[in-house]
Amino acid sequence: MTPSVIWLAPGEPLPPSEQAWGADSPAPGLLAAGGSLDTVSLQRAYAQGAFPWFSDGQPILWWAPDPRMVLQVDEFRLHRSLRKTLERFRAQACCEVRVDTAFSQVIRACASAPREGQSGTWIVPAMIQAYEALHAAGHAHSVETWVDGHLVGGLYAVNLGRMVFGESMFARQTDASKIALAALVALCRRQGAPWIDCQQNTAHLASLGAREMPRSAFLAGVRAAAAQPALAWQFEPVYWNAVLPTQASAA
Structure with missing residues (x-):
C-alpha cells in the first residue's frame, strides 16, 4: 500500500524525519511536500536531517533518506x-x-x-x-x-x-x-x-x-x-x- 504524502502549509514544520517513506515505497526517503523555502524553514529542515530536492514544475519535496x-x-x-x-x-x-x-x-x-x-x-x-x-x-x-x-x-x-x-x-x-x-x-x-x-x-x-x-x-x-x-x-x-x-x- 502506497503511503500518503504529508502536505505542508507555508512555514509549517516538517514531520519527524523517521516518518519518511521506506525502501519499499515508490519514493524512498520522501518526507513531505509543500511548505516553503524561507530561511527559517530550511534551518529547521537541516537541523532534523532533511533537505529539499525537486525539479521544475514539481512542488517542494522534502527528503530524509535511509541510509544516508x-x-x-x-x-x-x-x-x-x-x-x-x-x-x-x-x-x-x-x-x-x-x-x-x-x-x-x-x-x-x-x-x-x-x-x-x-x-x-x-x-x-x-x-x-x-x-x-x-x-x-x-x-x-x-x-x-x-x-x-x-x-x-x-x-x-x-x-x-x-x-x-x-x-x-x-x-x-x-x-x-x-x-x-x-x-x-x-x-x-x-x-x-x-x-x-x-x-x-x-x-x-x-x-x-x-x-x-x-x-x-x-x-x-x-x-x-x-x-x-x-x-x-x-x-x-x-x-x-x-x-x-x-x-x-x-x-
Missing part, C-alpha cells in the same frame, strides 16, 4: 593523482582557494553543470533564491577554486554548528571541484567538524571515502554537531597541511 551517504572527514580518500594535483595547486601563486567570495556564481554554475544521466537540474530558480538568502543569513557557504583570477570550480554547503551539509559541486577545469572538496575537508579537520553530509550514494563520492550510515546514526550525529559553535568560514594556505603530508613526513 556521509563523508567522515578522517576517511577522505586522497588518491595519488589528486594528491599531486593539490601539491601543484598549492605551489602556484596563481592558484588559490577562496571562501564565500562568489556564492551566487557558484550556485548558478552548479545549476548549469551537466550531470550524467540527468537532463535537467534540481537547483531551480526558487532554490537558488532560497540558498542565496540562507547564505546572506550566514548558514550557506561556498568553497571556490580560483586560477589566474578565474573561478574554475567549487561547491556550496549548508552549515549548522559543526555539521556541514554538502549540496553540489561544479568544475570548469579538471579536478577543480575535487580541489574545493579537499579544501572543505581540510577546513573541517582544522575546526573539528566530523562529517560532510553527501545525501545520496554515488560512485564518485564513494571513491573519495564517503559511505552510507543508518539514518538513526546520522540524525544523532547531526543533533550533536549542530549544537556546537559554528565554523569560521575562511581558508588559509596552512590548512592544506590537514590533508597533504608535510615535507618531513613525505620524505
